[in-house]
Amino acid sequence: MTKRDEQKEQRRTMILESALDMFIHKGYGETKIADIAKAADMSMGLLFHYFDSKETLYETLIRIGAEKLKLEFDFSNNSPLALFRAAAEDFFGTINSTPFAAKMFVLMENAQHLDSLSPDLKGMLSESGKLIRKSIPVIEKGQELGEIKAGNAEALSIAFWCSIQGIAQYIALCPDAPCPNADWVVSLLENKESESQ
Amino acid sequence: MTKRDEQKEQRRTMILESALDMFIHKGYGETKIADIAKAADMSMGLLFHYFDSKETLYETLIRIGAEKLKLEFDFSNNSPLALFRAAAEDFFGTINSTPFAAKMFVLMENAQHLDSLSPDLKGMLSESGKLIRKSIPVIEKGQELGEIKAGNAEALSIAFWCSIQGIAQYIALCPDAPCPNADWVVSLLENKESESQ
DNA sequence: ATTTTCATTGAAATTAATTTCAATATTATT
DNA sequence: AATAATATTGAAATTAATTTCAATGAAAAT
Helix, strand or coil: CCHHHHHHHHHHHHHHHHHHHHHHHHCCCCCCHHHHHHHCCCCHHHHHHHCCCHHHHHHHHHHHHHHHCCCCCCCCCCCHHHHHHHHHHHHHHHHHHCHHHHHHHHHHHHHCCCCCCCHHHHHHCCCHHHHHHHHHHHHHHHHHHCCECCCCHHHHHHHHHHHHHHHHHHHHHCCCCCCCCHHHHHCCCECHHHHHC | CCHHHHHHHHHHHHHHHHHHHHHHHHCCCCCCHHHHHHHCCCCHHHHHHHCCCHHHHHHHHHHHHHHHCCCCCCCCCCCHHHHHHHHHHHHHHHHHHCHHHHHHHHHHHHHCCCCCCCHHHHHHCCCHHHHHHHHHHHHHHHHHHCCECCCCHHHHHHHHHHHHHHHHHHHHHCCCCCCCCHHHHHCCCECHHHHHC
């Protein structure tokens, strides 16, 4: 690979990383091209040599995120609580693997509420809403089995997934902070009475 | 009160409510004055008759939020776990009292990362970072007493407060969703082994 | 009823962002 | 070394937002 191609690749990732950081800290609209160019240490003109527009840059990030951040949960797991434990471990494992993953997760969460986004891009976003809905029957089954505490199943689902979402957001914004345990979030759902019977 | 004054008051709150909704859904930068004016069913010109600028409007909201949303936690509580239970109950009580409170909470959380904000305004924002830091010694004390589970105290603090933050955000954006129990979040911290000794 | 005051609009002015581009410097090719 | 290709800049053009304002309509005061 020639010196130029290296430089080119470096610059491209530099832009993407700076942009990702700014987008998750300040949001799409508050992030100015000038800011990104400055953070990536180049002129605005050059940035536009790499990406046609601010929107293209944003979309590129989302595509990368959708590519790398494939979270698959097996909702047919025989033990409901084990499913949530596995999901939490998978999730925390992913956001802990690299600061990039956590940041990407936040970006995609935020992108949901953006109406300037093209419809096909929206399809790529892994909606937290879907996870909340899909988890409800699993929680109900867990309650029947006595694994999961009593209470409104939807509210429990919201508690579980939103806790994960809130923690992920913090880790993305403060990558040096110590990351909570997956188990701790599971104890939101766990029925403490169960073992004593 | 004259008919005009009523109308004036109505319009003002209409603007504030529309703006609050838009700001928490799309963020400050992505929210256009045109959007707010449309949602509040008036011309842009009129909106500027009520608020000098977009920033003034935003600041007004934050001032109102800071006024109404005073969360005080007594960090000298004798039982650490009881303190966190009280904090969670206070918090969920507040965000459940009115959709306005939950929305305001999210607005103020988001405002933190905005650099266009004047310094005195920033002082008004109740930083979640502060709560996380202040809670660490309390958690450590709780661990000594066996009330709180073992693990990195800072990570536990992050888990607790970020869960609350994540849930609050969801409730603000979907006010009709069922709100989780304060107790559930407390079980993030609780030491399950404790009762059997 | 008339006058005055204020609410309201829509369009024009301003400001701020994005995007383009001609000129220049740098690297690669011959 | 000369030439070609492309990276880079800074400034100009464009587009998009905010903000102002003169004109108009509606309510309050006289």
